[in-house]
Amino acid sequence: MTRIVSLILLALLLLALPLAGSAEVVASSFYPIHLLALNLVDGIDGVEARCVAAPQTGCLHDYQLSAGDMRALAEADVFLINGADMESYLSHVFEALPELRVVDASADVPLLPSETGETAYNPHIWLSPANVRIMIRNLAAGLAEALPGHAEAIEANRAAYDARLEKLDAELREGLAPFSGAEIITFHEAFPYFAEAYGLRVAAVIAREPGDALSPREIAELVETVRGLGNPPLFTEPQYTDLAAKTVAAETGAGVWVLDPCVTGPEKDIPLTYYEDVMLENLRVLEEALGSDK
Numbered sequence: 001m002t003r004i005v006s007l008i009l010l011a012l013l014l015l016a017l018p019l020a021g022s023a024e025v026v027a028s029s030f031y032p033i034h035l036l037a038l039n040l041v042d043g044i045d046g047v048e049a050r051c052v053a054a055p056q057t058g059c060l061h062d063y064q065l066s067a068g069d070m071r072a073l074a075e076a077d078v079f080l081i082n083g084a085d086m087e088s089y090l091s092h093v094f095e096a097l098p099e100l101r102v103v104d105a106s107a108d109v110p111l112l113p114s115e116t117g118e119t120a121y122n123p124h125i126w127l128s129p130a131n132v133r134i135m136i137r138n139l140a141a142g143l144a145e146a147l148p149g150h151a152e153a154i155e156a157n158r159a160a161y162d163a164r165l166e167k168l169d170a171e172l173r174e175g176l177a178p179f180s181g182a183e184i185i186t187f188h189e190a191f192p193y194f195a196e197a198y199g200l201r202v203a204a205v206i207a208r209e210p211g212d213a214l215s216p217r218e219i220a221e222l223v224e225t226v227r228g229l230g231n232p233p234l235f236t237e238p239q240y241t242d243l244a245a246k247t248v249a250a251e252t253g254a255g256v257w258v259l260d261p262c263v264t265g266p267e268k269d270i271p272l273t274y275y276e277d278v279m280l281e282n283l284r285v286l287e288e289a290l291g292s293d294k
């Protein structure tokens, strides 16, 4: 019996040994933050970026941490969060893992109030590239503290990414300038930061938060709102059903388009430019939708 126990212990020890000296783990709460982390630790040996919520999760509204998520966090050297009320589970993390180093990307980002009433702030801050430039500054500073041996490489990555984001911001600004003041109707409360940055107006929101199915009465009210606004384009999100939008579109004749809030994406071989690619595709869609409106 003791022999079996010691064999098991030996096996466990052998399993644990290669792990002991292995990668330092940077955990991110969800996909948009994971995209930023991948850029910040790009090319740095011995550092591994992991996304806690599965890449197809979407926003973390009402998200509950699984046992697997908790294990992933227990293994992490640092935990990067969006902040601004996105990770509603945070108090559970602080309670269970008081030693875990948490870096909040939203510090110094000018926050908009939430209109859902469920949280104080609208958490969809990453949809403005100007905000992302602040976010990567916060994340890079936290990462440099957590991984001091890699501080220089992290800062070099941040500076390179910042230059790309500055270019993206300018491209969006230039592309959307002709549509300044245009009204759009979006699927959930994801786009106010984007709209504010580029002079668009979110005139109505189809469903306050994903998962809220609309009642026939709410659909009827939405039809009235859309008609009252002169049938501006409706924007759904690839992560959620577009049934309500299609119903409203059929009633009003408003066009339906897809805007991607970049909360989901590929799990493996994620291009470092994924955020930029999605935002430029959103620009293309907006140009088409708003252009056809004129």
Ligand SMILES: [Zn+2]
Binding pocket: 059, 060, 061, 124, 188, 189, 190
């Ligand atoms: Zn959301």
